[in-house]
Amino acid sequence: MDNFDEKILKVLRDDSRFAPAQIARMVGLDESEVAKRIKAMEASGVIAKYTALCNTEKLNEDVVTALIEVKVTPQMSSGFDTIAKTVYQFDEVKAVYLMSGAYDLCITVEGKNLREVSRFVSEKLSTMRDIVSTATHFILKKYKTEGVILDDGDGEEKRQVIL
């Protein structure tokens, strides 16, 4: 990773649809060089996935997201890894983070409705052997996610052309 890789990533993270030819002009490299660097970053896993960021508020489907604080008993040899791996295999689980502070794992869970998420917590998550306790927080509204502002209530303030 050098300064050029960083610049390429900066552009792609803003909009991954930019083609290597366009990025090449923006950062001042050859198209083939940019393509090569992108390939390398894909291969090494620096670029994990290309995806579309949806504003779920505007989707017609019902989605409920919850952040769940989980306290666990760490395993002798593997620490938190074993339990994290067990948790992330469920499709409902969108993110798993190991945290500092008052609890151990922070899990993001998505379901169609409250009941679905509740059932996941009570039937699947809290019954796992090493999980000591859970605290579920439902997300009421997403104002900003992944650096993108989602509520267009105020809209973009119009900038004046002065002189």
Added chain:
Amino acid sequence: MNYDKYLSKTVMEIPPSGIRKFFDVADKYKDVISLGVGEPDFDTPWCAREAGIKSVQKGITQYTSNSGLPALREQVAKYLKDRFTVDYDPMSEIFITVGASEAIYLALRAIINDGDEVVVPEPSYVSYFPSVAICGGKAVPAKCYVEDEFRLTAENLEKVITDKTKALILPYPNNPTGAVMPRENLQEIAKVVKKHDILVLSDEIYCELTYGENRHTCFAEIEGMKERTVLINGFSKAFAMTGWRVGYACAPNAIFKQMLKIHQYIIMCASTNAQYAALGALKGGFDDDFAEMKKMVEEYDIRRRFLVSRLNAMGLTCFEPKGAFYVFPCVKSTGMDGEEFANRLLEEGKVAVVPGDAFGESGKDFIRISYAYSLNKLQKAMDRIEEFVLKYKK
């Protein structure tokens, strides 16, 4: 009632700004992408905002000294010395103004006698001509050409100097062309300045926004020029602080004293809290080696390269600007001049750009596009412009 007899002839004769005229129309259209603004799309760095807020919370709401907060003047002196190797005394040569605009006006006021001529490179920012006129002087354009990458050449400067010439305004990096003046070119200009014994008002508001290897050179750095130069700068562009209105002027003490006198009588002092915010911006900058500013410049650079390549690819030839945040493509290949192009693009393509003649006659075949917009927006705008250009391309 006919007010003409009450109003100042000098002021009435000043034509309205071409940008204003165009955007009064553009503002009425819906779904238009505007590439018109001349201010950063970044927020003021937090260190500056925080310093401004704190000063309000502490109740520091009185006037400052006429020439501005001593601490701010000291930081400005340090900044100019560290980043541009020019040495100004914070107490007798630097004072804080309400934006660089005030500083330009004060400098002109302080030096112009009736009928004096001031040379202004063209195309240039729209305020110089009216400001000279209001001061009773006559602004004389020195044409700059795309062949010279819109730099002012010694030759074209020399052509317009007369025995009435009092000063040269040197606005580089340039709005609207994005041109910069490398040291060698400044040295050539300096020879002419010395030969004809004139002053230079160097408006360096875009000094931090340069791209490529070479950083900006202050005109006052050129040997023998500091004593002839009024250096004008501010926080608007480098620190994304346009609305705070903080600028500064640096000048030899004899000029400084006269400028300060006008400032004292008509303004008193720049806004106190804005001065604290500016102080925060510089202190924060020194703390992290101006990381936030560098981040902005890097982002502008990506957009600049993107625009230049897209415009050239669609046949709007565009020299590579090395400063500010504008590109200045030529639209001749469409068979239109800048004004017609801008009007039709607004109506048919729904993109607002500034016609080049707003910056003087020599900008006639050009348009100004600002890249103080997100890459995403620029991309959409370029797609629209491309579609529009394809219709008319000859």
